[in-house]
Amino acid sequence: MTTHTWTLLITLAGAIAALIVLINSRLKLHPFIALMLVSIAVAVVSGESTEQIAESIEKGAGGILGDVGITLAFGAMLGKLLASSGATDRIARAVIDRAGERALPWYMAGAAFVIGIPMFFEIGLIVLLPLIFSVAQRLRASGKHTGSPYVLLATPAIAALATLHGMVPPHPGPLIAVEGLHAGLGTTILVGLVCAIPTVILAGPVYGRWIAPRLAVDPDRELVAQFTGGGSAHGGTAESSGQAADQSSGQGADQSSGQGSVPVGRALAAVLVPAVLMLLRTLGELTLDESSTLRHVVDFAGEPVIAMFAGFLFALFVLGYRRGTSPEATRQALTDSIKSVAGILLIIAGGGTFNQVLEDSGIGKAIESVASGAHLNLLVLGWLLALLLSFTTGSATVGIVAATGILTPMAQHLGSIDTSLLVVAIGAGSIGLNYVNHAGFWLVKESFGMTLGQATKSHTMIQTLVSVCGLLMALLISAFV
Helix, strand or coil: CCHHHHHHHHHHHHHHHHHHHHHHCCCCCCHHHHHHHHHHHHHHHCCCCHHHHHHHHHHHHHHHHHHHHHHHHHHHHHHHHHHHCCHHHHHHHHHHCCCCCCCHHHHHHHHHHHHCCCCCHHHHHHHHHHHHHHHHHHHHHHCCCCCCHHHHHHHHHHHHHHHHHHHCCCCHHHHHHHHHHCCCHHHHHHHHHHHHHHHHHHHHHHHHHHHHHHCCCCCCHHHHHHHCCCCCCCCCCHHHHHHHHHHHCCCCCCHHHCCCCCCHHHHHHHHHHHHHHHHHHHHHHHHCCCCCHHHHHHHHHCCHHHHHHHHHHHHHHHHHHHHCCCHHHHHHHHHHHHHHCHHHHHHHHHHHHHHHHHHHHCHHHHHHHHHHHHCCCHHHHHHHHHHHHHHHHCCHHHHHHHHHHHHHHHHCCCCHHHHHHHHHHHHHHHHCCCCCCCHHHHHHHHHCCCCHHHHHHHHHHHHHHHHHHHHHHHHHHHCCC
16 A cells, blocks of 8 residues: 555545535535536546546546437437336236236336336336326225235335336446446346346335335325326226326327327337347357357347337337327427436436546556455445445435446456446445435325335335345355356
8 A cells, every 4th residue: 555545545535525515515516517526626636637637528428428328318218208108007007907906016016127127216106106096095995905005005116116227227327337347238137137036026015015004104185186087996097097197297198199008018019129139139149159140230239229229219119100199299208308317417427527537547446456455345345335425425326427437447357247246236235225315215205295204114215125135136146156
């Protein structure tokens, strides 16, 4: 440990503290601005020249937006088409309609798991709220439940959406870590899903069955009526609930055009196209010769930006134009979807700049030296960094991009599966301790009419269970590979 190494480590500690203060103090700076300020300050303190600083900013922001930004934009547009066409509601109802009353939490988790593949946590929850409310009303009318039926059904939905959002590409957080750590995309998807399934089970239906009798949660009646189309205690019709879902998310389809409901198979295909293409690429890497034409085709189709573009085009045709939606309405919906993720794109760009400055200044190498000497478990370190940064800044994206930048030098010599497990661990860390400085906390609290304590026992605890279970699964797999 040289004096220079200690200086770099102190600089990193100061940078993290500065991020926390700038985002959470009275200034309440946007995370993008905070990241840019801290990145420039770190570069100056580390002794970079003015030319190097400008190059780090351009390279970092441009590189990450080229890798992740376009993919995120296509993902946002795909999610908008799925929601506005009623495809996500169709999937959820097809799953729930097959369930008995005792199996409803499990089926709700399954519906949220599928819907969570292309959608952000907040968007997915808004889309599912009409279904949760209407089914909960049906459960309450039956008198066969114990505790709050709203908590019983919301818990698995929150767990599934949070798990997919943090741990499985093509969500932007895990995708940032995949690109930054140079992990195999298909391998990460497979590993992420293996870790996600038991995580959703434990944090979703299992915890939901335990916590529901302990929370007396009853959402505002007017809000429930708005989301369920003013249905009866039995939840109203599928059509009214579907319309309420569209209206509540600001993504309503053109009801005057006479469009029919989306077939379940078509809705599922629109959701799964990107993930399937990415997985096919991984299978091609394992089974096909590098010189074969088919290998080149699956490699191209499985690139994240191409896979998401293909999924978007498929959805645009089968859920938009083929259903008779007007081109003007479709164009406006897609424009709105880009506006909704503009802030996230800026945070990603700021995170890319921060990562590049850490690399160019030599801070990453200093951390690698310290961690190697201390023999710290890399999965635990990545999880802990993301957890603390996400909790203190109120942004899971900040937690992931900063933790990824810090650990990138240490991951260069890891094997393919180990690198993918590190992506999962970082993503799991970013989910935990989701509290009052996170937007998702307030969405859940206000949607279900919870007190602060109830939201903590439900939403915060669910997300923290997801975080811990995700880490434990990653550690378990790493012990056997």
